[in-house]
Structures are given as structure tokens and as C-alpha cells.
Amino acid sequence: MTVTLKQLAASLGLSPTTVSRALNGFPEVNAATRKRILQAAAEVEYRPNTRAKSLATGRAQAIGHVIPVSTSHEIVNPIFADFIAGAGETYSSAGYEMILRIVPDAEEARAYRDLVARGAVDGVMVHAPLRHDPRVALLTELGLPFLVHGRTSDVARPYSWLDINNQRAFRRATQFLTEFGHRRIALINGLENMDFAQRRRNGYLEALRDAAISPDEALIRNGEMTEPYGYRAMTEMVQLPDPPTAFLASSMIVAYGLRRGLADLGLRMGRDVSIITHDDDLSYLPNQGDVPVFTTTKSSVREAGRRAAKMLLKLVESPGAGPLTQLMEAALVVGASTGPVHR
Amino acid sequence: MTVTLKQLAASLGLSPTTVSRALNGFPEVNAATRKRILQAAAEVEYRPNTRAKSLATGRAQAIGHVIPVSTSHEIVNPIFADFIAGAGETYSSAGYEMILRIVPDAEEARAYRDLVARGAVDGVMVHAPLRHDPRVALLTELGLPFLVHGRTSDVARPYSWLDINNQRAFRRATQFLTEFGHRRIALINGLENMDFAQRRRNGYLEALRDAAISPDEALIRNGEMTEPYGYRAMTEMVQLPDPPTAFLASSMIVAYGLRRGLADLGLRMGRDVSIITHDDDLSYLPNQGDVPVFTTTKSSVREAGRRAAKMLLKLVESPGAGPLTQLMEAALVVGASTGPVHR
DNA sequence: CCCATGTCCCAAAGCGCTTTGGATAGCGGC
DNA sequence: GCCGCTATCCAAAGCGCTTTGGGACATGGG
Secondary structure (H helix, E strand, O other), X not given: OOOOHHHHHHHHOOOHHHHHHHHOOOOOOOHXXXXXXXXXXXXXXXXXXXXXXXXXXXXXXXXXXXXEEOOOOOOOOHHHHHHHHXXXXXXXXXXXXXXXXXXXXXXXXXXXXHHHHOOOOOEEEEOOOEOOOHHHHHHHHHOOOEEEEOOOOOOOOOOOEEEEOHHXXXXXHHHHHHHOOOOOXXXXXXXXXXXXXXXXXHHHHHHHXXXXXXXXXXXXXXXXXXXXXXXXXXXXXXXXOOOOOEEEEOOHHHHHHHHHHHHHHOOOEOOOEEEEEEEOOOOOOOOOOOOOOOEEEEOOHHHHHHHHHHHHXXXXXXXXXXXXXXXXXXXXXXXXXXXXXXX | OOOOHHHHHHHHOOXXXXXXXXXXXXXXXXXXXXXXXXXXXXXXXXXXXXXXHHHHHOOOOEEEXXXXXXXXXXXXXXXXXXXXXXXXXXXXXXXXXXXXXXXXXHHHHHHHHHHHHOOOOOEEEEOOOEOOOHHHHHHHHHOOOEEEEOOOOOOOOOOOEEEEOHHHHHHHHHHHHHHOOOOOEEEEEOXXXXXXXXXXXXXXXXXXXXXXXXXXXXXXXXXXXXXXXHHHHHHHHOOOOXXXXXXXXXXXXXXXXXXXXXXXXXXXXXXXXEEEEEEOOOOOOOOOOOOOOOEEEEOOHHHHHHHHHHHHHHHHHOHHHOOOEEEEOOEEEOOOOOOXXXX
């Protein structure tokens, strides 16, 4: 069934050495011989055994993604799927395997150590970084190449990351609203310990300051980004003495919740209340059309996955490459969910 | 850094053979010696090199998930994430690695052949089966253990699968609506070539027949399960001469679209129009509470992942186990989105 | 006292590949 | 005709583990 190098070599009357060199493009092989070998290999669909190859070379030809699942809140971040799909495309075409580890968050550090000790991967992708994320220190110490999707805020040593400019995106979004005359703007943010949430908050606060609006903590929320979370935020906040006229949402799903709240209240989105949401451009939550339903800060997380994977592979293949960083800007896409303040 | 078996053995003044046997629980090792070995191994955090081990044993200790991405419609099925999370939990605790391959759908067959030729996995999970799915034949031919998440309809040889009882679920849901007096019931289904969509359709048609309602093709739609898809279905169908009074949706996301359509039309869900949707119990789309927002046919896809993985591992570890099958029933959970027909 | 029987350990081969260190042969230059 | 190259090929070691096939020693029955 599966043919080995040795068998292939024997069938050609050659040594394994020569066949190996021919297949791996080394120069010391006669052109005619090489051609013969390649032909035979193609014919029997020879593929080198992954494990044997990487045992011999010392490189795993694999990248690890460790996804922690919290036992308290069982959320599997919906954007993981698209990010991983993007990264996976890149790995496949570069001949790398992607290995995924789903582990209880308490065992995450152990998972990394384990991966290293077993020599299972050449590098890892770090997901959903916290404000103060211990993984960066751990992985630098372990000497395992890694790339962070996002950033973390307090590390001494430099590290490699790819992030979107959350601060700028939310600053622009907020500014867009203040220019429409909104002064009561709510921020329905992600979990407080997430780094991206902090950056968005900063951008939001900056824009408020620019518009000489003093922030109101009653208008800022942090939470897991579910639809009911958005719904609750909307229905509760409109009951404030001085309710917000505009909302910034941290994700499309949250925006759905906000919209439902609005509908229940008999209010019209874009007229009575404005909404801007961040849009990761997930395939199953499209926000398209000539005039999209939502005004968004938009950035494809799938594309982020592709780019992050490329960076990580570079890190793996040329260890001297030093820390690589990339900041993607989010587009501010104007849709139907925003308008001048209305009373 | 990473310690090898040989080093560990040397440091103990023992042969690699003995250390290996001790660690793998073979009987021919003195109890005291074994204890000493285990202790030392724990101390230096010894982990056998994955590749070396599986080269020696011939088992990859890894399960593959091949996820095809269509180049035409770039949808990454959102339920993959939860299913994979569930499966991943099982793999981890059983000491298996999960390897993920994201490939263009045209190259899916090649991906499976490649996985086999390289000896990269011990088995694979088959996602999103079509009505007539060629993968079943391919994998049986390749002799690679596999488990289908879902079913396919026309294969001669038996194969292993885990599915939810889509037909029964949608039959019950439809019946629930007919008992409320609904006679114009729309089915907003998944893509036509998907096996699950067909089974749901069958269940729906059965219930209609039971209620002596003749099906109307104008009330049946197939499509990619996005929010706008649901929205369009709602806004267009209410304009029919004899519009539906109830809708069956194939996913939570589609139901969100239906609901938005209703809201736009100024109609109330559960009063003017009833909606039942299938709920995969995704963590970020919760439908809970004393009275959930939606009436649903509910089945946790995460749990399905866990069970499917267990079955696949059994298949891998005891090849004689023969085809394993499991049919999970979906619960009919009554929420606020259904009520008697109203005019 | 001898041999059979365990018990406990080890040397060495092998998994399928890469890679080092030659070996062989052909070639032109002197 | 010999030398030094270069062009081609190969044998063998090694990657880190498991596993086969003993070997050494103690024990106990006859």
C-alpha cells in the first residue's frame, strides 16, 4: 500500500541515499537519474513518512495551536474558526501540519511544555492574549517560536505579534459618532482582562476627550460577547436617566443583540439610536450590500490568520529573523446603522 | 532541555530497554526499580518524543480532521468550532493529537491519500457529509478508520457515523406547529446537497402529511445558513398571496435573520408568526432562561464532538469493532417564539 | 548437586528517513 | 601514463523510541 523510500530505491536499483537526494533536490544526482526517480515516485505516489522524516531532520513540520477552554465559562470563541481556517490554508501550502490542542485553561502552560518536550511542533500560535499574559514569558523561556494574535501590554522582552489597530479603529468609530452630534455613547466591550478590550476602550476614551465629553462608567460594559449580552445592554441602558444615543459593539453577535433590543423598544436603528460594531468579516455573518446594515470597523480575521501563519513560519524557518510585528488597520465602513443624533 | 530516554536511562545506570518497559507498564520490571524510574522521569519531566515513539510503534497517535473550504462560497461552518472543541477534549485526554487540514474542496481526496501515505494519522473524522458523499467509498478503500459526523444516503457498505435524528426532530417540530393550527409552515433549510437538510425536509414532509397538509414548494428554501438568508426568506415570504404563519429554521443564525425580518415588518414573534429553529447549543449563541427566546430542536454539537471522538478512537484501537453508529435525539425545547395561529 | 523455572535486566535490531564520509569512474592536463 | 578534479553514487550511522531474543542470577524440586 504505502511505499517506503527503501522499496522505491530497490525498485529502481538505486540506493536510498540517491533517491532521497534526488527527491529533496540536492545537486549531486545525475539529471537523467533524477528524472527517472521523480517519475517513479510520482507513479507510485510516494510520500515520505512524516514521522520518519522529522525524526531524521529534527524539525516537526508542524505548528501548534493551543486553545484553552475555560471550565467556568464554556465559550469557544467563534472567531477561532475563521482565524484557524486562514492560518490552515497557509500551513497546508507550505507543507506544514496544523495541530490543535483543546485544553482546560488551567493546563495551558503544561500543554506548551508538553508540546516542547515531545518535540511535537516547531512553533505555536497564541490566541486571545490577556492584558498581562503569562504565555509570552513562558514561551520565550521555553525557546519555542511563537506568534501572538493580538498583543499583550506589560512584557519586558520584545515578541512577535500580529494585531489589528483596535485603538485607532475605536477612536475613529467614536469620533464618527461625536461628529454626528452624539455625546452619550455606550461601549459594549469584551471581557475586561482581554487586551483588545483595553485598547478599544482607550481609543474610545481618546475620542471622547477630543470631543470634550467626559466618560461615564455607566455607559461602559465588559462581558462575554454573546447575543443576549448585547440585548441586555440595550434594554437596560435606555432606562438610564440620560440614555445613550449611540452604541459601540465589540462584535457582530453583540450588535445583533443590540438591534433586537432596539426592535423590542420600538426604536429604529440609525435613526433613534446609532450603532457601530466591529466586524471580523466572518463568512456566516455577512454585512454586505450597497449600504451594509451595520456601520462597522471591519477587518477580516481570516486574512489575519493567513498573515499570522506566514509570519510564524518565517520565525520558525529563520530563527534569527527577530521579533516580527504587524499592525493591520480596520476599515471604517459606513452602513445604515448610524446617523445624526435624533430626538 | 528536552531529555531523551537514553539520557534518562544513563542517569539511572539502567538500559533504555528497562526504562522504556517501566514507563510503559510492562510486568518484567522490579517494583523498586520501576518506582525509581517513574520518580526520575517525573522529576525531569520526561516525555517521549512523539515522532520517535510513533515511528517505533507504527501508530501515529493522531486523528485528522480535513476541513474543505469551497472556493466558490467561502463559508467556514460555524459549528465546526464547537464540534472540534468537543472532539479535541476527548483526544487530549486519550493522549491523541488532533491534526487539522484546511484544504480547497477540490483537493480533499488528495488530502486523505496524502495523510495515509505519510502515515500521519490513525483515523479521520468526516465533516458535513453530502447526500451522496464520495468520501465514504474513498476512505473504506484506503483502509483508514473514519467516523462520519452525520450520515450519507446511498452507500452500499456499512460505515460508522454519529448523527442527530434530524428527521424526527423536524417532524416533531412541524407537528408541534400543526397542533397549534398552523397550516402554512415554511422550511428555511440548509444547502440542498447536504444530507442533514434532506432528512429535515423528510421529517417536515411527514408531519405535513400526517396533518393532511399538502406541501408547497414556495414555502421551502435551501441555502447557506447566514443571517441575511433568514432575513430575506422572511421578508419575501410574507408577501406571498397566502403567507406562512410559521417558520422552521435550520440554525440559530438563520432564526436571527427571520426575527429581524419580523421586527422590520412590525410583526411579533410567537404571536403573529411562530418560529422554531434547530439549536446546536453554541456557547456564544445561548438560548436559555426560564422561557427561552426561541422554541428549538436542541442538541449540543459540542457533546456530539465528544462522543464522535470516543467512537473514532474505539474504531482506531480495536479494528475489529465493526461499524459503530449512534443516533442522538434532539430535545424539543419550548420557548417564546411559538404560539397558536393568530390572525 | 543438577536442572528446570522464574525474575529482572540488557544488547541489538528496526521503524523510515537524512546525512556524513567515502568510493568509483570518467575526464582533461601535464 | 599519472594526477587531480569533478560528477555520481552508496554504505553506514543516527534521529529517539519499542521490541525481540537472550543472559545472569536466584530459587526450588528431584
